[in-house]
Amino acid sequence: MAAPKLKGVHHVAYRCKDAKETVEFYKKTLGMEFQLAIAEDHVPSTGAYDPYMHIFLDAGNGNVLAFFELPEQPEMGRDPNTPVWVQHIALRLGSLEELHAAKAHLEGLGIDVLGPTHHGIFKSIYFFDPNGHRLELAADISTPEQMAQLKSVAEPMVEEWSATKKAPRHAAWLHEKIKEES
Incomplete structure (x- = not known):
């Protein structure tokens, strides 16, 4: 069977502390249009009881950024083993x-x-x-030439990284360009 032919990202969802505050922030700071909200007491995919508010914001070009407020779950946190950046x-x-x-x-x-x-x-x-x-x-x-160069070294870079876990220098020219422009 062939892999599916994707048409883009439907939406990407994250958790939020407060749905209303999140909508207002994204509208005010980034001019995102609030598209819709869905509130349920049971999760449609699992049937589990877990009340939520699911909000959707227009990120432009058919891209949607969504959030879930989960009032009955423990306070949201972040993975302490992953750097914030x-x-x-x-x-x-x-x-x-x-x-x-x-x-x-x-x-x-x-x-x-x-x-x-x-x-x-x-x-x-x-x-x-x-x-x-x-x-x-x-x-x-970027220029089309730069993007073509980066694409041409993508596979060898991943292979080298996989073998060494060290940053490959396949795109050293890109780092030199940054130094020149800084």
């Missing part, structure tokens, strides 16, 4: 100008913002939502 939600902006404007907007709301950080093929800023989720706003700066 690893798990994050990255959202795309259209240009560097939009990235700088977003940073100014967020800082104007009193939100601490890290960056812009130069990643070679994009620049991004980082901040946290009221649930402790790290958010990234990214603006692509």
